[in-house]
Amino acid sequence: MAGIYKKEMRSYFRGLMGWVFLALILLTFGIYTSVLCLSKGFADFSLVPYNAQFVFLIAIPLLTMRSLAEERRQHTDQLLYSSSLSSAEIVIGKYLSCVTILALPLVISCLYPLVLSGHGRVVLETTFSTMLAFFLLGCVLTAIGLFFSALSTNQFVSAAISFCALLFCYFANDLGSLLSTSIAAAFYFFSVLAIAAVALLRVMTKNWLAAGVALLILEGGLLLIYLFVPTILDGSVAAAFGSIAVFAKLETFSNGILNITVLLQYVSLAWLFVFFTIQAVEKRRWS
Amino acid sequence: MIEVSGLYKAYGLNQAVRGVSFQAQKGEIVGLIGRNGAGKSTTMNMIAGYISSDEGNVWINDHDILKEPLEAKRHLGYMPEVPPLYSEMTVFKYLEFVCKLMGVEKGRIESHLKGILDEVGLEHMKNRLIGNLSKGYRQRVGIAKALCGDPENIILDEPTSGLDPQQIVEIRKVIQALGKEHTVIISSHILKELADICTRLIIIDRGRVVADDTIEHLISRSDAGRVLELNVKEPVDITKVLRAVEDVTDVTRQSFITGNANYRITQKPGTNRSEAVSRAAAAAGATILLLRPVEYSLEDVFFDLTQRTSLEAGEVR
Numbered sequence: 001m002a003g004i005y006k007k008e009m010r011s012y013f014r015g016l017m018g019w020v021f022l023a024l025i026l027l028t029f030g031i032y033t034s035v036l037c038l039s040k041g042f043a044d045f046s047l048v049p050y051n052a053q054f055v056f057l058i059a060i061p062l063l064t065m066r067s068l069a070e071e072r073r074q075h076t077d078q079l080l081y082s083s084s085l086s087s088a089e090i091v092i093g094k095y096l097s098c099v100t101i102l103a104l105p106l107v108i109s110c111l112y113p114l115v116l117s118g119h120g121r122v123v124l125e126t127t128f129s130t131m132l133a134f135f136l137l138g139c140v141l142t143a144i145g146l147f148f149s150a151l152s153t154n155q156f157v158s159a160a161i162s163f164c165a166l167l168f169c170y171f172a173n174d175l176g177s178l179l180s181t182s183i184a185a186a187f188y189f190f191s192v193l194a195i196a197a198v199a200l201l202r203v204m205t206k207n208w209l210a211a212g213v214a215l216l217i218l219e220g221g222l223l224l225i226y227l228f229v230p231t232i233l234d235g236s237v238a239a240a241f242g243s244i245a246v247f248a249k250l251e252t253f254s255n256g257i258l259n260i261t262v263l264l265q266y267v268s269l270a271w272l273f274v275f276f277t278i279q280a281v282e283k284r285r286w287s
Numbered sequence: 288m289i290e291v292s293g294l295y296k297a298y299g300l301n302q303a304v305r306g307v308s309f310q311a312q313k314g315e316i317v318g319l320i321g322r323n324g325a326g327k328s329t330t331m332n333m334i335a336g337y338i339s340s341d342e343g344n345v346w347i348n349d350h351d352i353l354k355e356p357l358e359a360k361r362h363l364g365y366m367p368e369v370p371p372l373y374s375e376m377t378v379f380k381y382l383e384f385v386c387k388l389m390g391v392e393k394g395r396i397e398s399h400l401k402g403i404l405d406e407v408g409l410e411h412m413k414n415r416l417i418g419n420l421s422k423g424y425r426q427r428v429g430i431a432k433a434l435c436g437d438p439e440n441i442i443l444d445e446p447t448s449g450l451d452p453q454q455i456v457e458i459r460k461v462i463q464a465l466g467k468e469h470t471v472i473i474s475s476h477i478l479k480e481l482a483d484i485c486t487r488l489i490i491i492d493r494g495r496v497v498a499d500d501t502i503e504h505l506i507s508r509s510d511a512g513r514v515l516e517l518n519v520k521e522p523v524d525i526t527k528v529l530r531a532v533e534d535v536t537d538v539t540r541q542s543f544i545t546g547n548a549n550y551r552i553t554q555k556p557g558t559n560r561s562e563a564v565s566r567a568a569a570a571a572g573a574t575i576l577l578l579r580p581v582e583y584s585l586e587d588v589f590f591d592l593t594q595r596t597s598l599e600a601g602e603v604r
Contacts, residue, residue, distance in 0.1 A: 002387075004388075007384050011373075015375065075369045076371040078332075078335075078337050078369075078371045082336055085357075086357060
């Protein structure tokens with residue numbers, strides 16, 4: 001795993017991608033620090049990462065797009081998967097290298113509030129808790145990007161899909177509020193979602209029976225809930241969209257709350273997508 | 288030691304490999320030959336653990352590639368058809384990375400790589416970027432990659448593809464030297480190349496093993512000796528006379544304006560009626576200029592065996 005990690009790190013900085021990523025994050029942080037803290041005189045540095053989070057929409061797909069997709073396109077995945085490393089070690093090695101590159105500009109940016117605190121009062125607790133949440137948000141998005149990189153052989157396709165997925169997460173709260181809040185609408189929404197999930201199951205397992213049983217259980221359960229305890233569905237669509245809206249969760253930190261639940265959600269989501277990536281790699285090899 | 292048992296692999300509706308089984312022992316160089324799409328590379332990919340089989344097992348030094356993949360791969364060096372190279376790395380850095388993947392101790396990597404670079408003739412190219420190398424040198428880097436970690440078993444998929452004649456001879460020597468201490472499986476489209484270096488040949492056609500034997504045995508168990516070539520100066524066509532000889536199943540004739548004729552006489556398997564044929568031809572008034580069994584080359588054996596499976600599969604050519 002250490003070998004993969006070092007090779008990836010070298011590869012990022014021997015090429016342009018690592019430097020572009022660093023420049024993009026540092027430039028965004030620099031602009032917001034100048035505008036908010038220096039020009040407008042805000043003492044709350046946490047506003048900088050909160051406002052800068054949109055940069056992830058572009059930076060993360062750039063960072064992760066070539067990670068696994070390019071290995072497949074160049075057939076170098078044959079080297080990795082025929083070596084004495086497991087798929088998990090390969091994926092985790094690559095993920096850690098991405099996370100390290102993500103951490104580098106953030107560590108540099110953490111110096112800004114320290115410098116500013118020498119010239120006035122800066123709320124360092126809120127600042128660093130927001131920076132931690134910002135980093136963990138980046139970890140979640142990196143895991144999502146890596147997952148889409150594992151699904152494609154073309155790095156640009158992988159970047160485009162990652163961008164769409166991140167954009168969906170970015171606007172998830174707004175999208176959720178646009179949908180009808182009625183119980184019937186929630187029932188139809190989750191029915192469609194269940195059918196999509198079953199279709200995915202069928203594609204992955206190529207097993208009609210398993211897909212049929214899953215569809216029966218999901219749709220049957222949903223129908224029973226709708227008929228007998230419909231209140232469960234009340235507001236559930238907005239809640240579902242809210243759980244996807246990982247960007248919006250950063251707000252609580254810039255409000256001065258160290259929200260452990262959100263931090264745990266970030267860690268869990270990052271782990272979940274790394275797990276999905278390992279499974280996607282394994283599935284491709286074993287199918 | 289590599290053991291393969293009942294491997295099956297399908298890509299959608301295309302059954303690429305159908306029940307491939309064989310063994311390769313230490314000190315053997317086993318050649319895998321077949322036409323394009325016969326299933327050679329798929330079989331090699333399954334042995335190397337890059338892709339899974341739908342059915343069947345692969346053991347590398349008694350380690351099952353599915354149940355103990357990491358242990359099995361530790362004993363295997365694999366060079367795929369397209370060498371998996373990072374063009375932005377130098378030859379040395381790339382091989383160093385492969386050594387790390389293969390678990391070579393950090394302190395031993397440099398001396399280990401020196402031996403490999405000397406062996407494949409890459410010492411003077413070790414600091415060059417792989418992206419700037421010619422196809423022949425890339426191929427050598429691929430072979431060097433398979434040797435990293437000093438695995439006991441080596442699989443080389445078309446190792447001499449794209450090399451010039453001089454390089455082919457050099458790589459052949461490398462493979463022959465490897466075969467003394469390792470188990471080597473090598474695939475190629477070129478029969479002569481395999482015939483020169485392999486101790487055994489496995490012929491694959493349509494995903495099936497149609498022959499697995501030494502080259503001598505393959506030739507001897509084919510139609511060699513079944514067909515006689517007879518060249519005569521004849522007053523009349525003697526085809527009917529030759530057909531009447533016991534155990535002769537077929538006779539074809541080709542006449543020349545010089546008055547000579549050439550006959551190809553096919554006999555029943557396991558019989559030799561050259562004396563009877565000679566007597567019959569002489570009795571018919573022909574002057575025998577040449578009578579000999581037709582010699583079969585490895586190419587004839589290959590075409591004979593692969594054509595048989597095509598006919599069994601019902602393919603019309």
